[in-house]
Amino acid sequence: MKQPPAVMKILVVEDSPEMCDQVRQALSRERYDVDTAEDGEVALDKLFANPYDLILLDIMLPKKDGLEVLDDIRTAGIKTPVLLLTARGDVQDRITGLDRGADDYLAKPFSMAELMARTRALLRRFSDHRQPMLQAGNVALNTVSRKVTSKGKSVDLTPKEFSILEFLLYNTNRAVSRFTLAEHVWGDEFDPFTMSNSIDVHIKNLRRKLGNEGGGLIQTLRGVGYIVRNTPL
Structure with missing residues (x-):
C-alpha cells in the first residue's frame, strides 16, 4: 500500500525575521519540513512551485498581504489548509480571512504550545481527508x-x-x-x-x-x- 509522506511540509509566511525564525525552529523540533517566505510574492512563488501540507500565513505582509495571497491560491485551486496569523485587535481581518478560505486563525502574540496544537489539528484533519x-x-x-x-x-x-x-x-x-x-x-x-x-x-x-x-x-x-x-x- 502506498505510504503518505513521512514528513509534513509547512510554509511559514512571516515578514518579521525574529518571529519567522522562532516559528521555524519550533516546527523543526517537531520534525516538520519547514520553508519560509518573507513577503506575499515570494510566498506565491513557492506555493505554485511546491506542494505543502500547511501554510502559516501572516496577514500583514509587504508586496502582497496575506489576504491577497489567500485569494490567489484559492482561485488557483490550491486547497492546502491555511492558519492565519493576525494582530490581536484585527477582528475583521480574521472574519474576512475565514470567509475567503482560511481554515483557522491565531492572534498575536501567541504561545508556541498553542501554535503547535493548532498545527497538529489542521494537519490531522487534512491528512485524514487526503490519505x-x-x-x-x-x-x-x-x-x-x-x-x-x-x-x-x-x-x-x-x-x-x-x-x-x-x-x-x-x-x-x-x-x-x-x-x-x-x-x-x-x-x-x-x-x-x-x-x-x-x-x-x-x-x-x-x-x-x-x-x-x-x-x-x-x-x-x-x-x-x-x-x-x-x-x-
Whole structure:
C-alpha cells in the first residue's frame, strides 16, 4: 500500500525575521519540513512551485498581504489548509480571512504550545481527508474510522495508544524522539519530568496488543526514541 509522506511540509509566511525564525525552529523540533517566505510574492512563488501540507500565513505582509495571497491560491485551486496569523485587535481581518478560505486563525502574540496544537489539528484533519490508510508491515491503521488491524485481525487500542501508533506510522522509516512523541500525543498535558515512564508503559502495551508483529514493527533506538520500519517481518 502506498505510504503518505513521512514528513509534513509547512510554509511559514512571516515578514518579521525574529518571529519567522522562532516559528521555524519550533516546527523543526517537531520534525516538520519547514520553508519560509518573507513577503506575499515570494510566498506565491513557492506555493505554485511546491506542494505543502500547511501554510502559516501572516496577514500583514509587504508586496502582497496575506489576504491577497489567500485569494490567489484559492482561485488557483490550491486547497492546502491555511492558519492565519493576525494582530490581536484585527477582528475583521480574521472574519474576512475565514470567509475567503482560511481554515483557522491565531492572534498575536501567541504561545508556541498553542501554535503547535493548532498545527497538529489542521494537519490531522487534512491528512485524514487526503490519505486515510497508514500501513507498515502487516499493521494497518485507518485514520478516519480509527480501526487498527494486525495481520488482518482487529486490534482494540486506547486513544493514547492509537495516537502513538498513528504518529509513528506517519513517520515511517524516520526516527521519532521520545520528547517529540510525548509532546505530540499528550499536547498541553506534556510534562518531560513525569512522562518517560508513561511512554514506556504505552509502548509496551501497544507492542503486546499488536502481537509479535508489533514487537518487530516498533523498534527502540537506544538514547533516541522509536522508529517504525516498513520492511517485511
